[in-house]
Amino acid sequence: MRTTARNRRTVAAFAAIGALALTLAGCGGGSEGTSAPEASTKPTRPSVGLPKLDGQRLQVVAVWTGPEQEAFTKVLREFERRTGARVSYVPTQDAMLNYIGTKIAGGSPPDVAMLQQVGALRQAVERKWAKPAGAETKAQLALNYSQGWRDLGAVDGTQYGVYFKAANKSLIWYNTAVFDNAGVSEPKTWKELLATAETISASGVTPVSIGGADGWTLTDWFENVYLSQAGPEKYDRLARHGVKWTDPSVTRALTTLAELFGRPELIAGGAAGALQTEFPASVAQTFTGGDQPKAAMVFEGDFVSVNIAQTEAKIGTDAKVFPFPAVDGGDAPVVTGGDVAVALTDKPAAQALLTFLASPDAAAVWAAEGGFLSPNRSLDPAAYPDDVQRGIAKALLDAGDDFRFDMSDQMPQSFGGTPGRGEWKALQDFLKNPKDIAGTQARLEADAAKAYRNGG
16 A cells, blocks of 8 residues: 555544444535624633723634635624624635735735635745734644644744634535435445446436536545545645656546546536536535436535535435545545634734634534534534534544645645636646646646746
């Protein structure tokens, strides 16, 4: 095997996410200045003391909209209730650093940003935008977080960020009625996944939904295939650009992806339709229409449950989940992601919010809403709304520090996290023309080299 004993433990723990979630599921079971709605869940016994901040105003930016925005603003309302501060929330585009840079240039930086990329945090520090975490925040992190998650929020040994929301991005969700009608079961390998897709297609339902309009979903497809096929050590090297994108390991991963992407009859709407489908719609079309939906399964993280909740499908009966299949004899891949809170101003309220977000009190508010996974090991599992999400959370914590973080999120934002550019654009072009593997690799390498050379 290509993995060390440590990485085998990682795979075992995270593979259990899908299996455990399925077992438990079978048991039944804005605009700028927008103020947060009332919290529906309030911790009964605060675990962390917060200062009185009456009259202080705070602006927080993140990419969350829809149900995620509603849930997060309940967290912010709880912070307001306990401190007296007034918090406004501003949803932004995925290219968060561009937005922040514009606001800083205009003299009005947001106070706290929820960054999606490790690379973006590093760049915010390099540009001297980010403020180091205070003593109270670091105390909460030491109490509630494993070293691995604390290290992800640090740059050159200095703590800056708090990973408030995590994600397991190695799950495939499926419409149980379609699987039952086609007589198929959950695939465990890539070859089995393709065979399952063909059987479902023959039953009259298009098997796979892809939200190709959002380039980040395509990076997740690539990363899961690459991690399983090339192994974690090579994955780490590519994430650092220690391996060129013209490397044979990338050729192999793209060739594998082309086995699916090159079969338009297996993709809802074909490649053209997928490229016009945003992530939320990719989930909705999988779980709308009973046993005749537009697609039978959709790949993405645990947060898919939020979008399923917007349909009439019920997780555990109409919708179930299995781990991303192993590729070419490798281990089942495990890719995680997360949103890191970082202070951009010296306001006491900004540091107080980071302290709150590092506590189980804040995590409990969103956990109760669903569609949320916390790396906070002090969070009471009872805060999650059902056994499925409790199982997924337990597997995350049981993995300890044995995980691989989303590769594109570790890269400079201009390459790994900007719509219409870099990896997102190259993989969208690849979905459109999966035969052009060499050309895709050449574009990826040229864009990556430029991004690393320019530091962003």
